[in-house]
Amino acid sequence: MPRLTAMTRAAREARILNAAVTCFAHTGYHGTTMEDIAAEAGIAKGATYLYFPTKEALFLALYQRWGCDAREAIQIALAALSPAERASPKRMLRLVVEVTGQHVQRNAALCRVLMEGRTLAAFIPAIAEQVTREQWQNQAQMEDLIRAGVAAGEWPPETDVATRATLIRATLHGLMATWHAAPGSFDWNAAAMAVIDW
Amino acid sequence: MPRLTAMTRAAREARILNAAVTCFAHTGYHGTTMEDIAAEAGIAKGATYLYFPTKEALFLALYQRWGCDAREAIQIALAALSPAERASPKRMLRLVVEVTGQHVQRNAALCRVLMEGRTLAAFIPAIAEQVTREQWQNQAQMEDLIRAGVAAGEWPPETDVATRATLIRATLHGLMATWHAAPGSFDWNAAAMAVIDW
């Protein structure tokens, strides 16, 4: 029997991950020390290593845990649409942009960390792997969405689904980057409308 | 060794900056040591400091020097268009995406470094300043382009120029990020066409 119940352990992990988000968002991966995170989590420096073997693993766990949040939020929002709305890919597309915007604004710290992860991925293989996996999932979800839209007849049948999905993901990523660099420099709703009418 | 001619000095600086691009692209800003750069440039560690006072300044100089290359490449390409083509904003937009794609593929290392700069900007004020300045210039250039397109009648007159410019920049940034994460995962020409017909 483990000394800590699984629940306690999970709670402790979450506590550390939350602290990590705060620290990473504030000073970046390299500017944050393990001690910073432990202090923010209110535990001893060494305790962190009982839950995550390395700083990299900690970041990875963080990314894994919350990387898909946006995807989920989108899925939930789409599910909440009325059948009529769901039949309209344009409507759905607008929703995707809007929900992403809300996500960025509500979870600014987390989003900032995830975006840094995209950069870290270029130099840390383990993170690259995770990021890649997540991007594939995003891509797949987006393609499903678009394919549905094509089937519904609102997008022309010859639409290159993969390219279109890539484009939308790219746009969203770029908007997030822009937002973080200059919060408030554009209006998410306007952007959403523009994407639709592009 | 009397004072270096301005040309020699500039050449030496360029040599260091080139070495820096190689190193930063390979191991990232934090994973690269000043010694790595010096070794890559074929000079002694201390010599680097004769040209750039700090690592940060070196990165900044690099960013400043080449940050506008894409902008210039686009401007040149646009200027090379026939008057007829230049009258078409769609044509111009496609060109912008294509040129960006070529830039990314031809200067992969440099682009990768500049992209990391966008992340570093979140935590290093001096870099933030430089990045911000550059983004504004990009935004201005893009807005001019779109405004011309609107005037030419190929974009509807009620187009929100600023938002549209932001959107295109975001898309380009996102495409670059995607490309670096998974080179070859999409086709730039297809992307360009898709952007037009969005």
Added chain:
Amino acid sequence: MPRLTAMTRAAREARILNAAVTCFAHTGYHGTTMEDIAAEAGIAKGATYLYFPTKEALFLALYQRWGCDAREAIQIALAALSPAERASPKRMLRLVVEVTGQHVQRNAALCRVLMEGRTLAAFIPAIAEQVTREQWQNQAQMEDLIRAGVAAGEWPPETDVATRATLIRATLHGLMATWHAAPGSFDWNAAAMAVIDW
């Protein structure tokens, strides 16, 4: 390893300070590296920084800790005099010189470091502050001593107490400097006698 008891911590600090005295006395402040001190103390280089944030702070702590030792030694020696002796300022003055001499001979290394501190003070503000404070205390103690001597009638009533105190301190400082430059080049007892009969 749970938190160190205050006592253990103090012991460790003392260990480092002792090592520092040895090193500084041997090679001087600038000729001593933090690694030298750590090695002398038998700990790792980084451990030093768990106790003192900078090299300067380490020196300062050292100065603060032992700077007043001579003052104390003198006070104790004076207190040990018989009432009859204590009534004689000449007797006391001789004692001051003798005790200083013993101090220098018994704690040669420490005295040498403190003397270097007087020089460092000229260029390192934080040390200057500490040195100044200590000199004021010395001056005050010496003035008290002389004032008592004047009151006892062994010094003429018109004696300029401050100047006289300065003079004695200067003489002691100079004797210490001379001693360190050429140990044994004079006899402390003879010097003490000479000071009395000056």
Added chain:
Amino acid sequence: MPRLTAMTRAAREARILNAAVTCFAHTGYHGTTMEDIAAEAGIAKGATYLYFPTKEALFLALYQRWGCDAREAIQIALAALSPAERASPKRMLRLVVEVTGQHVQRNAALCRVLMEGRTLAAFIPAIAEQVTREQWQNQAQMEDLIRAGVAAGEWPPETDVATRATLIRATLHGLMATWHAAPGSFDWNAAAMAVIDW
């Protein structure tokens, strides 16, 4: 035939030494770089090495050149006394203190450097040698002075000349140190009077 006349060379040396005094007085031996000195002298960094082989040698030359200035100043002042005055050791002693005081106040920078030399001597053998030599000369001069005073009958015949000379030198050194640490903290004339009546 040397390319430079001896005079030019000597002038250049003096120029460097003067610059060195300024720099050393301001930032200390270790805080001063060879470049600082060259800049202050208005020559190139490398040129310094045409005149002095190392930083240490430069300091040494400086010490050698001006170390005996105080001694000379005293000798000159003594020589300027009337025969009657010269017959009085007390008068002479007062003069020594006064002249030293003037020297310190007029050549503050130089004195400060020479005093640092006394500290450096503890760790740099070549400087130690020079300092020791100079101290011996000072001691000898002082002993001559006192011996004359004894002969003149103003000091008791049983005076321990060597100890007395040491004491006076120590006092002067201490007064200089005190003055540099806190310029103006005492009055040289008062000190001179006090020394006489000690």
Added chain:
DNA sequence: TATGAATGAGAGTTCATTCAT
């Protein structure tokens, strides 16, 4: 001679990680 660019050993300091308690 004089210049100042180049060198490279070495400094102080940081921090991810380990492990005795």
Added chain:
DNA sequence: GATGAATGAACTCTCATTCAT
């Protein structure tokens, strides 16, 4: 399990000295 003291490799930056020009 938890603690936090200890480790030591690695980093950025400095500067006395050399030497091609």
